[in-house]
Amino acid sequence: MNQRRSIFIISCLAFGYAFLYIPILSMVVFSFNASKLVTVWDAPNSPTLKWYYALLNNEEILDAAWISLKVAVINASGSVILGTLAGFALGRFTQFRGRFTLNAMATAPLVMPEVITGLSLLLMFVAMEQVIGWPAGRGITTMTMSHMTFSMAYVTVVVQSRLATFDTALEEAAMDLGARPLKVFFVITLPIIFPAILSGWLLAFTLSWDDLVISSFTSGPGSSTLPMVVFSKVRLGVSPEINVLATLTIGAVTLIIVGVSLWMARTNRLQKLAP
Amino acid sequence: MVALLPYLWLMLFFVVPFVIVLKISFADVDLAIPPYTPLMQWTEKNVLAIKLNFNNYEFLFTDKLYLNAFLNSIKVAFISTLLCLLVGYPMAYGIARAKSATRNILLLLVILPFWTSLLLRVYAWIGLLKANGVINNVLISLGIIHDPLTMLYTPFAMYVGIVYSYLPFLILPLYANLEKMDWQLLEAAEDLGCRPWQAFYKITLPLSRNGILAGSMLVFIPAVGEFVIPALLGGPNALMIGRILWDEFFSNRAWPVASAVAILLLLLLVPFMMWYQSIQARESAGAR
Numbered sequence: 001m002n003q004r005r006s007i008f009i010i011s012c013l014a015f016g017y018a019f020l021y022i023p024i025l026s027m028v029v030f031s032f033n034a035s036k037l038v039t040v041w042d043a044p045n046s047p048t049l050k051w052y053y054a055l056l057n058n059e060e061i062l063d064a065a066w067i068s069l070k071v072a073v074i075n076a077s078g079s080v081i082l083g084t085l086a087g088f089a090l091g092r093f094t095q096f097r098g099r100f101t102l103n104a105m106a107t108a109p110l111v112m113p114e115v116i117t118g119l120s121l122l123l124m125f126v127a128m129e130q131v132i133g134w135p136a137g138r139g140i141t142t143m144t145m146s147h148m149t150f151s152m153a154y155v156t157v158v159v160q161s162r163l164a165t166f167d168t169a170l171e172e173a174a175m176d177l178g179a180r181p182l183k184v185f186f187v188i189t190l191p192i193i194f195p196a197i198l199s200g201w202l203l204a205f206t207l208s209w210d211d212l213v214i215s216s217f218t219s220g221p222g223s224s225t226l227p228m229v230v231f232s233k234v235r236l237g238v239s240p241e242i243n244v245l246a247t248l249t250i251g252a253v254t255l256i257i258v259g260v261s262l263w264m265a266r267t268n269r270l271q272k273l274a275p
Numbered sequence: 276m277v278a279l280l281p282y283l284w285l286m287l288f289f290v291v292p293f294v295i296v297l298k299i300s301f302a303d304v305d306l307a308i309p310p311y312t313p314l315m316q317w318t319e320k321n322v323l324a325i326k327l328n329f330n331n332y333e334f335l336f337t338d339k340l341y342l343n344a345f346l347n348s349i350k351v352a353f354i355s356t357l358l359c360l361l362v363g364y365p366m367a368y369g370i371a372r373a374k375s376a377t378r379n380i381l382l383l384l385v386i387l388p389f390w391t392s393l394l395l396r397v398y399a400w401i402g403l404l405k406a407n408g409v410i411n412n413v414l415i416s417l418g419i420i421h422d423p424l425t426m427l428y429t430p431f432a433m434y435v436g437i438v439y440s441y442l443p444f445l446i447l448p449l450y451a452n453l454e455k456m457d458w459q460l461l462e463a464a465e466d467l468g469c470r471p472w473q474a475f476y477k478i479t480l481p482l483s484r485n486g487i488l489a490g491s492m493l494v495f496i497p498a499v500g501e502f503v504i505p506a507l508l509g510g511p512n513a514l515m516i517g518r519i520l521w522d523e524f525f526s527n528r529a530w531p532v533a534s535a536v537a538i539l540l541l542l543l544l545v546p547f548m549m550w551y552q553s554i555q556a557r558e559s560a561g562a563r
Contacts, residue, residue, distance in 0.1 A: 024399060093278075112497075115521060120293055127295050213521075246398070
């Protein structure tokens, strides 16, 4: 690349990353601020962990976090099963009845505005309750089922794209050596697509943990999730505890993402080294 | 057989709900639980009366508020998509041309914010943009301005919020496309006397067309129906259709009107979704 062009590109990158990270860094910095006026730095008393203690003693936030955690874990596990099946069907079989419909249904939730998904799922649950009496009322169950519906789309895409780079000769070799299809799946296919399944699980967990709109439509009394509590607090104005929550979230996400990336880079290297 | 379970699940929780929304959009608001009238009723023995009420749609087309909200949502989503391209294209290009070790780090740095809560990241902008917020404090202490600028609860704040939140969705597909580019084509063009900008315009840009379109659709379609960002950053006058739908449902308890809004929004977006699918199909066919 010539020099003028690379200077232009580097300044664009610098601007872009500053834009992405300044808001995040400002939340981290101000989470240690003593003042209740979130953005005015109270130099004599800062940095302090005061708001960290406040957050850990805030029953409302802790209860909501517990509900969010339950929904996110069940959702991630369910979405991984449904999404892996769908991704496997779409990635491996090029011709079957309903492939077109399945493909359309599995990718549409990726771009569907959340207000539409949320409203339609709620009306569906209300109609189901009228007709078959289940689910009685809204709560954790209806929220989890709703989350699974949009999360599985992401898992499907991840698994499908991993299968696109899969060397099918490995499976054929195993079958030539007498392994039955189910055994081939568990011994050969599953371990190779495992990184994709893991990313899918983490993605589904995060989507559920962060979701506000679909949860608001499909939750019931007493089942407010963390984003719902945060949203109602933020609407009333900024609060130092939210900065703390953001900092903890960013810390956890960074650790997990960097850890998983390093682990995947290592397994990729090992796979390349293997004969 | 493998496909059966996800197929049934998506039919039940993705397709059937839309049929129900369509049905309820033709109902009437009622003081009952649930708050709408039934569509079909056995009026007398063996007579099933079906009552389709088009009032909700007529209401949406005659009340200026809804029409303006639809037009404004499209405008906001379109401008946001252009701004995302303006910021995101050079970034995706820079990442694709970086050395492979740097490239992985740069890519990770784009993905990281995407994994942290959208709500918290939008909240961060409130702290930055408000009257006694970080940006105003910095500008005042540097002596650039004397009175704080009004930034929060303006269209400006909303655009910043949307571009900020959706930027990774544009960069990632664009990067995936640019990564496959044969850069020797550019060198060849320059050897033959093309200026760098000319080479970019004639070679890189056309070849990355699918990446640009896929990324743009991933920003545009959800942005049209966006609720959280206009609700938190846009102020009371930010007319966005997602917000109208939310208010009709939660504040007015007008479920049939909310359903009609959802159906119209869906009709508006379906062509774009189909376009997105065909781009994706072309992209993966080209990759093989």
